[in-house]
Amino acid sequence: MIAFPPCKINLGLHVVSKRSDGFHDLETCFLPVPWTDILEIIPATQTSFTRTGTTIPGNDADNLCLRAYQLLATSHNIPPVSIHLHKVIPTGAGLGGGSSDAAHTLRLLNTIFNLNLSTEDLMNHAATLGSDCAFFVQDNPMIGRGRGEVLTPVEVNLKGKYLVLVKPDIHVSTAAAYSNIKPATPQHELEKILNMPIGHWKELLCNDFERTVFAQYPAIGSIKAQLYEFGAHYASMSGSGATVFGIFDSPIDVSQFSQHTVWTGLC
Numbered sequence: 677m678i679a680f681p682p683c684k685i686n687l688g689l690h691v692v693s694k695r696s697d698g699f700h701d702l703e704t705c706f707l708p709v710p711w712t713d714i715l716e717i718i719p720a721t722q723t724s725f726t727r728t729g730t731t732i733p734g735n736d737a738d739n740l741c742l743r744a745y746q747l748l749a750t751s752h753n754i755p756p757v758s759i760h761l762h763k764v765i766p767t768g769a770g771l772g773g774g775s776s777d778a779a780h781t782l783r784l785l786n787t788i789f790n791l792n793l794s795t796e797d798l799m800n801h802a803a804t805l806g807s808d809c810a811f812f813v814q815d816n817p818m819i820g821r822g823r824g825e826v827l828t829p830v831e832v833n834l835k836g837k838y839l840v841l842v843k844p845d846i847h848v849s850t851a852a853a854y855s856n857i858k859p860a861t862p863q864h865e866l867e868k869i870l871n872m873p874i875g876h877w878k879e880l881l882c883n884d885f886e887r888t889v890f891a892q893y894p895a896i897g898s899i900k901a902q903l904y905e906f907g908a909h910y911a912s913m914s915g916s917g918a919t920v921f922g923i924f925d926s927p928i929d930v931s932q933f934s935q936h937t938v939w940t941g942l943c
């Protein structure tokens with residue numbers, strides 16, 4: 677059975693407080709984006725993990741697909757599987773690709789082996805694999821709070837708009853990005869801003885990571901400025917970077933970003 681794990685972008689991201697477990701409470705809107713990996717899982721006599729596509733740092737034995745399998749293999753005694761991942765989504769880019777692969781592994785295993793796990797069960801398992809993972813159990817826009825795993829559905833009206841995602845060849849450490857931030861209570865209600873016409877977003881919808889990340893990597897801030905120059909209604913960094921996205925009325929010529937990895941498509 678095959679799945680197409682999507683990535684996400686963050687529409688607004690506030691780091692609200694530091695918790696006693698070392699993580700941070702945040703408030704963000706997760707928006708799924710159809711820039712996808714390809715994940716195949718089939719029952720087998722022995723469990724294996726193979727990979728093609730773009731490179732993933734670290735050992736295959738630690739891949740989140742295998743960790744997701746091992747989680748359900750332990751709790752639900754499922755038989756061995758052969759997992760193949762074709763990696764397309766840039767890794768460690770603020771796009772949550774690894775988290776999506778993990779969540780989609782849980783979803784596929786639930787279907788293949790008729791485990792009858794509810795969405796809530798799957799989200800609880802996913803949250804143990806990463807803060808962004810629970811969001812990918814359903815592929816709908818969500819407000820994320822807590823560590824990112826407390827999810828509330830939200831309407832985001834971007835129908836007919838074009839998205840451009842630009843990923844420069846810069847790696848920002850998520851843990852370091854969190855530790856460089858001074859948490860603060862958000863000044864505006866996120867749902868209210870998302871309900872406003874997109875013209876208001878530029879002033880009101882902020883990603884708290886941008887200030888410190890742009891100071892360290894000015895090239896990331898320059899991409900955001902360029903997206904506005906090219907007519908974006910709204911542009912922002914996603915997650916802790918380094919991907920920057922822009923929202924446009926119509927397709928733009930993305931060849932101007934040819935030195936970076938780029939995805940473009942309808943929202």
Ligand SMILES: C[C@](O)(CO)[C@H](O)COP(=O)(O)OP(=O)(O)OC[C@H]1O[C@@H](n2ccc(N)nc2=O)[C@H](O)[C@@H]1O
Nearest residue numbers: 698699700770806807808809823824850851854915916
């Ligand atoms: C920046 C975001 O992409 C926004 O969506 C996410 O919060 C990152 O989520 P993620 O990549 O799934 O993060 P995890 O793999 O769970 O955590 C990586 C590291 O980021 C920090 N971290 C992550 C999430 C969170 N709410 N608070 C944190 O402080 C922790 O130092 C943690 O060790």
Ligand SMILES: Nc1ncnc2c1ncn2[C@@H]1O[C@H](COP(=O)(O)OP(=O)(O)OP(=O)(O)O)[C@@H](O)[C@H]1O
Nearest residue numbers: 734739740767768769770771772773774775777850
């Ligand atoms: N299937 C996978 N795809 C991508 N990365 C994986 C995978 N399995 C494990 N990883 C590890 O997870 C790390 C983060 O990957 P991912 O692409 O999810 O980052 P991200 O969520 O986009 O970025 P960030 O954590 O900076 O927000 C990688 O550096 C890699 O070592």
